Amino acid sequence: MRVERDQLGVVEIADDLAYGAQTARAVLNFPISRSRLKDEPEFVRALAMVKQAAARANLELGVLAPEKAQVITAITDQIIAGQHHDHFVVDLIQGGAGTSSNMNANEVIANLGLRAMGHGFGEYRYLHPNDDVNHSQSTNDVYPTAIRLALLHRARALTTALEVLALAFRNKATEFAGITKVGRTQLQDAVPMSLGTEFAAFAATLADSVRQITAASEGLRVINLGGTAIGDGILAPEGYRARAIAALSEISGFDLTGADDLFAAGYDQGALVQFSAALKSAALRMSKIASDLRLLSSGPRAGLGEIILPPVQAGSSIMPGKVNPVIPEMVNQVAYAVVGNDVTVTMAAEAGELQLNAMEPVMLCRLLESLSLMENAANTFRTRCVDGIVADADRCRALFEGSLALATRLSLDLGYDRTSALVYRAKREGIGLVPALVTEPDLPGDLVANLTGTVQRKSA
Template identity: 45%
Template sequence: MKPVNHSRLAGAAVLSFFCSVGFAQQTRTEHDLLGDKQIPANAYYGVQTARALENFPISGVPTKFYPDYVKAFAIVKLAAARANTEVGRMKPEKLAAIEKACQAVMDGKYHDQFLVDMMQGGAGTSANMNANEVLANIALELSGHKKGEYQFIEPHDDLNMGQSTNDTYPTSIKIALLLHNDKLIKVLQDLSSAFHKKGDEFKSILKMGRTEGQDAVPMTVGQEFHAFGNQLDAEIDALKRVEHFLCNQNMGATAIGTGITASPGYAEKVAVQLAKITGKPIVMSKDLIAATSSMQDYVVYSSALKSLGITLSKICSDLIFLASGPRAGVFEINLPALQPGSSIMPGKVNPVMPEVMNEVCFKVIGNDATVSIASHSGLLQLNAYEPVVAIAIMESQGLFFKCVPLFQKNCIEGITVNKSVLEHYMNRSVGIVTALNPVLGYDKTTELAKEALATNKGILELIREKKLLTEEQIKKVMDPATMTSPK
């Protein structure tokens, strides 16, 4: 018995969706090198998209899941059409129709027609043809023609004029990443501001700093929270700087970078058009062959996301530690209570927002590993694994700009300080003995610290017992407030 191809059945189910809601049997016939195929009459996609729906029901995440990615395809096709018109290859009347179609998609219309799975073979050919077919059929309708009347506007000859999947697909990915990066930077700036606001709020509250989990020297809670904010500021700066790599695009490279089928001057003009449409400093790569085979741009940007994940995760772990307790932990700060923390332990409340933020960070770090593996696995003039790179990076961006605002609202903005706990630690810690080094010397202060730990006495108590300093000297040297900055 011939085995059942479940993948093809699943893809066919997607195609039959449109036929299940009142217009069964309404189809049109389209043709490609594999033969004829029936397409739902109301569908704006065509035969190659239909085949991709059957071939790649993999992740369940269609292109439309990322609206900016769909918009990016429209931007690329618009720029290409304008550049082709400028070099005299496309007729102005076709440009006018394609411009209307691209603008409609850029405005958020027709996104439900971008259905191919993000995970696909063929180095993105299915995604590119999905865009070509949808935009061609939109342009046809807006021009008074019927879907599929490709003798007027054709997916290959017009929407893919002077192009290849190997330049339009990576360029669309990079533009989508640029659009997403703007959103990510905005939510990170808001989070950083929330940390700095807490830093100002807690600027006069003293606490003990810690190194390697041990008492170190005094600082303020405000300094600690400003440090969290400044770490994020550095990550934001990194994300801004690596945009330079995403602005390096290979449009005009066509198949492998030689520019075959593209008109002279097209590559330079399409870069100018992309920069004009996006407002980003997009430029043509110096070596289109190198740019078509190399994945450096993705690797560098993904590394910046990984760095952000590492920084955010470290901050979250610090917050979890500082809020541990309430009786058997550090308990220096309170995180907002969002939900009961246990199905068995009454009264327990867990740090759920730092935990879920950590989970996002772990996923982003793992996605960077995927980008690394896929990027070095390409062969000669093309890397066929760009789809999984796109999935990994877009998922990382999406997880960040969905989770970060919740983390800010439901955690950072509601943090309070347990002042009595901090005062207790300050009075009992041996860490303040460090201030005595310039006065008594390291050996003597080490003996004091050791005796304090052995006798369970405070440092100030021992200093008074041994009459090592007068009260005036104690006030001057041991005032914790003087130990939070150079003196």
């Protein structure tokens, strides 16, 4: 064990742990969730990127010794590459507006840097977590900047998963293009359509969700780095902000810009609210599609049964042969979780007081969870369900021929009132609209052929 001291007293830390006193206290104070910083590698990398950008700016301005800047850069490069993450042990949910996370990064970088310089952990007179690693910074600009970087990285993975899922639906749309079926509104027979058209609409909805998430991500590129504690840039030298943001853009690969008003950016989390809303919208759309697939595959004998979902597991411990739509059901539940996370983000954003929002940790936690759930759900939805969907063309045809879905098209020839009378007669007699139409007097002989032929051509 080694002994470290902070303003609250003495803390004992195991010799092989690279964090320091503030991190150790945070571990004791916040045993809250099952998620720690090391469980979110993109956020750990984001913190390291911010620290490296700050070191570069401080070196250029002559406020950080070259040896210290060099070792900070070397250690953060290693963290960005995925090393040393086990030392990032603070719970994601924490009080202090992210100070524990920031200090976890500062202490780990300092101690690993000390070892690289030939010193022992805790010998901070040679490289200090606050005076050197955190130079020209505050938690209040480091932490929200790192949040945005992590979300930008994770958003890329989600949009890719949604794009591939949309492509899977487009492929099915092509495969099912020639299958005529009943289109339904309010769960009632409406007008003819093709199964391919239905699946193409699913693809279009997902593609629009990608556009919405991408647009919302643009707001995350605006950061408050350089504002330090409340937006006035206290303790940051002149020229630091521009240099740090330029360095961070280069390191992260994102084109980042500074907020117009750093005081507002210190407490306003509107960009996170908009991003969360885009995730919620995409999750709800995936859920709607999943619910439609459950309906279309229902039965298989006593429901719609127009499509067959791949059987991925047995559906009952008591009903032999039963297979449930478990993958779409999973997608539904992910959507419910994302909606709940959006509520948390919304309320936490409202909780900003005066010059700071102290609730950013729970916003980060819930947004990262939503991104992870949605990415995993989209990939599983595609590979375990959509790719294996089979159309039951005979069932689609039988339901279509026995339905009243041609009524809307027929009203162009016979008018609304006469067509309505035909529909009611077909319902009373339990027959389809075409059989009812055939027995009607005074109708053009080619009306039925033209009517069904038009539908088939449009469906194709």
